[in-house]
Amino acid sequence: xxxxxxxxxxxxxxxxxxxxxxxxxxxxxxxxxxxxxxxxxxxxxxxxxxxxxxxxxxxxxxxxxxxxxxxxxxxxxxxxxxxxxxxxxxxxxxxxxxxxxxxxxxxxxxxxxxxxxxxxxxxxxxxxxxxxxxxxxxxxxxxxxxxxxxxxxxxxxxxxxxxxxxxxxxxxxxxxxxxxxxxxxxxxxxxxxxxxxxxxxxxxxxxxxxxxxxxxxxxxxxxxxxxxxxxxxxxxxxxxxxxxxxxxxxxxxxxxxxxxxxxxxxxxx
Amino acid sequence: xxxxxxxxxxxxxxxxxxxxxxxxxxxxxxxxxxxxxxxxxxxxxxxxxxxxxxxxxxxxxxxxxxxxxxxxxxxxxxxxxxxxxxxxxxxxxxxxxxxxxxxxxxxxxxxxxxxxxxxxxxxxxxxxxxxxxxxxxxxxxxxxxxxxxxxxxxxxxxxxxxxxxxxxxxxxxxxxxxxxxxxxxxxxxxxxxxxxxxxxxxxxxxxxxxxxxxxxxxxxxxxxxxxxxxxxxxxxxxxxxxxxxxxxxxxxxxxxxxxxxxxxxxxxx
Numbered sequence: 001x002x003x004x005x006x007x008x009x010x011x012x013x014x015x016x017x018x019x020x021x022x023x024x025x026x027x028x029x030x031x032x033x034x035x036x037x038x039x040x041x042x043x044x045x046x047x048x049x050x051x052x053x054x055x056x057x058x059x060x061x062x063x064x065x066x067x068x069x070x071x072x073x074x075x076x077x078x079x080x081x082x083x084x085x086x087x088x089x090x091x092x093x094x095x096x097x098x099x100x101x102x103x104x105x106x107x108x109x110x111x112x113x114x115x116x117x118x119x120x121x122x123x124x125x126x127x128x129x130x131x132x133x134x135x136x137x138x139x140x141x142x143x144x145x146x147x148x149x150x151x152x153x154x155x156x157x158x159x160x161x162x163x164x165x166x167x168x169x170x171x172x173x174x175x176x177x178x179x180x181x182x183x184x185x186x187x188x189x190x191x192x193x194x195x196x197x198x199x200x201x202x203x204x205x206x207x208x209x210x211x212x213x214x215x216x217x218x219x220x221x222x223x224x225x226x227x228x229x230x231x232x233x234x235x236x237x238x239x240x241x242x243x244x245x246x247x248x249x250x251x252x253x254x255x256x257x258x259x260x261x262x263x264x265x266x267x268x269x
Numbered sequence: 270x271x272x273x274x275x276x277x278x279x280x281x282x283x284x285x286x287x288x289x290x291x292x293x294x295x296x297x298x299x300x301x302x303x304x305x306x307x308x309x310x311x312x313x314x315x316x317x318x319x320x321x322x323x324x325x326x327x328x329x330x331x332x333x334x335x336x337x338x339x340x341x342x343x344x345x346x347x348x349x350x351x352x353x354x355x356x357x358x359x360x361x362x363x364x365x366x367x368x369x370x371x372x373x374x375x376x377x378x379x380x381x382x383x384x385x386x387x388x389x390x391x392x393x394x395x396x397x398x399x400x401x402x403x404x405x406x407x408x409x410x411x412x413x414x415x416x417x418x419x420x421x422x423x424x425x426x427x428x429x430x431x432x433x434x435x436x437x438x439x440x441x442x443x444x445x446x447x448x449x450x451x452x453x454x455x456x457x458x459x460x461x462x463x464x465x466x467x468x469x470x471x472x473x474x475x476x477x478x479x480x481x482x483x484x485x486x487x488x489x490x491x492x493x494x495x496x497x498x499x500x501x502x503x504x505x506x507x508x509x510x511x512x513x514x515x516x517x518x519x520x521x522x523x524x525x526x527x528x529x530x531x532x533x534x535x536x537x538x
Contacts, residue, residue: 002283011280012288014271014351014372019281021411022291028359053412054419080359082283090297090349090376092411092418092442103283107359129398130434133416141410142290142361143322147402149361150323165399173361 001073002105003066016101018084021092022140024101025049026082029198029235031106034075036067037267038235041198046083049137055085056100066104074106078236084140110236117252118243119158121232123221124148124173128164128193136196149173158240159232161224164193169219175234176200177219179227180255184213186223199233199263206262229253238263270342271374272335285370287353290361291409293370294318295351298467298504300375303344305336306536307504310467315352318406324354325369335373343375347505353409379505386521387512388427390501392490393417393442397433397462405465418442427509428501430493433462438488444503445469446488448496449524453482455492468502468532475531498522507532 002010017023027046030037043060050057063081070079082105086098126148134141148162159172170188171177176197179186185207190196207214224230229250230242241256243249271279286292296315299306312329319326332350339348351374355367395417403410417429428441439457440446445466448455454476459465476483493499498519499511510525512518 004283010283012283012285014273014279014281014374016281016288017415019285019288019353019372020295020351020409021415022409023412023415026289053416078359082289084288090347090374092414094415094419103288105283105359126402127400129400129403131396131398131413133395134398134412139412140289140291141412143292143403143408143410144400145361146286146290146292146363147322150363 001070002103003069004103005101006062006066006069010105012101012103013087015087015089016084017086017088017098018082018101018140022142023053024055024082024084024140025053025138026080026140027138028078028080031071031075031077031079034071036071036079038198038202039064039067041201042235045138045198046081049139050083052137053085053139054094055083057083058100058102063102063104066102070104070106077109078107080105080107082140115158115237115240116256118241118250119232120156120244121159121161121172121242122152122157122246124151124160124162126151126162128162128170130164130166130192132192135192135194136190138195145173161245163221167220169221169224170194172232175232175237175240178203178231178233178259179219179224180229180231180253181223181227184215186215186217186219188219189216197234199235199238202263202266203233203259206266229255231256231259233259270339271372272338273372274370275331275335275338281370281372282356284356284358285353286355286357286367287351287370287409291411292322293324293351293353293409294322294407295349295409296407297347297349300340300344300346300348301536303340305340305348307467307471308333308336310470311504314407314467315350318408319352321406322354322408323363324352326352327369327371332371332373335371339373339375346378347376349374349376351409384427384506384509385525387510387519388501389425389513390428390430390441390511391421391426391515393420393429393431395420395431397431397439399433399435399461401461404461404463405459407464414442430514432490436489438490438493439463441501444501444506444509447472447500447502447528448488448493449498449500449522450496453484455484455486455488457488458485466503468504468507471532471535472502472528475535498524500525500528502528
């Protein structure tokens with residue numbers, strides 16, 4: 001099921017700047033028993049990302065209406081919200097008057113294999129470009145993610161880790177990364193590349209509330225290899241402990257459950 | 270007039286990877302008296318850009334059919350050809366089976382003001398990220414161009430010049446740059462950022478055929494300032510001599526006409 005500007009149907013316009021330039025933002029979230037999980041937080045992210053691109057974010061109530069329509073028919077699953085700058089004539093200049101296009105689409109709950117024992121990951125060859133003007137934003141210019149994800153087809157490998165052009169580790173192709181080291185959490189700085197996910201924020205906030213140090217810092221591949229545990233997180237997968245990264249392996253830790261509980265708590269609030 | 274997959278209409282699917290991720294390429298060219306100018310060259314560019322992203326470029330004859338349909342109704346103007354990886358389920362992974370989406374849209378000839386005397390340009394603040402995996406390709410991830418073009422609204426300024434994050438000059442927001450210096454042409458290396466336009470290729474090839482040295486090299490803003498003349502080129506504008514860049518000014522030179530003639534020759538071949 002897809003709604004475009006609140007009406008069922010999947011058609012958008014070829015002149016839409018989302019199609020022409022990737023001029024928009026998106027968010028993916030879970031629906032559970034009709035409730036969009038972490039909605040206030042997800043909406044804040046949409047608002048902030050729109051603001052960064054000077055796109056007029058629709059009011060929360062408008063998107064809530066769309067979500068209610070989707071949830072009425074499909075109470076469980078994954079919802080993707082895309083907001084673009086709208087339809088315009090050819091050319092990069094932002095027209096004075098544009099009407100944001102919003103597409104809200106439902107998809108079936110991912111058939112999540114048991115990830116308790118951890119997933120296998122690999123290093124991607126592609127290096128993320130450093131672009132502070134776009135870093136952190138979940139915008140529609142995602143060719144780097146597409147190219148990185150196309151580096152492997154082995155279904156046993158669940159995720160690829162990305163470095164930037166300076167060699168720093170940024171995260172997974174579709175997930176944020178946390179390292180555990182000596183009881184502290186470390187997650188990459190996203191001031192040059194990457195997407196700042198809602199789940200990443202939850203973990204940072206809750207850890208700090210629990211008195212656990214969280215360092216947001218540039219991370220080297222060596223630090224990843226030396227970590228006591230690695231976790232990949234996003235709103236759909238929740239928490240994936242990394243059992244293997246190329247030849248390196250890690251044993252399951254009770255931190256996986258801890259991080260999952262933090263997310264459950266946030267989701268049920 | 271817009272054709273999507275050869276049929277008149279402007280609707281594309283919200284699940285199209287062009288809309289979702291900017292996963293595609295495009296080209297803009299001129300139609301004159303029903304003829305798409307520089308078509309073999311433009312098609313080669315589409316083919317090469319598709320190959321770089323592992324998108325199956327439609328055969329030239331298919332696109333020629335679209336162009337003929339457009340030209341039958343609108344023999345003059347600008348045509349934009351967009352090719353995307355097609356419709357797919359959510360997720361960055363490239364599906365095994367996708368059918369390329371092609372959108373061919375016509376727009377009115379730009380009302381080109383007299384640019385003989387040269388245009389005014391500015392430096393953009395935005396720095397282009399360095400991404401060798403995407404450099405040169407006219408792909409649909411164009412948020413950098415959108416942000417750069419949004420830096421000014423003064424209609425007296427026709428184009429903005431962009432530097433990359435290392436400070437090298439790459440070109441205009443929608444055009445390639447040539448410097449004239451001591452009778453030689455210099456154009457920026459596009460191995461890290463920028464789009465390699467068809468007009469750029471024509472000028473490089475013809476200059477070399479004429480025995481004029483063309484250097485493809487990293488260029489500093491100082492070198493731009495010290496040039497004897499600057500030219501911005503693309504398939505729609507042709508050649509714009511730069512009369513002013515911020516406080517710097519240049520007088521018209523007979524090189525503008527020379528470059529224009531080279532393009533005319535290529536177009537009429």
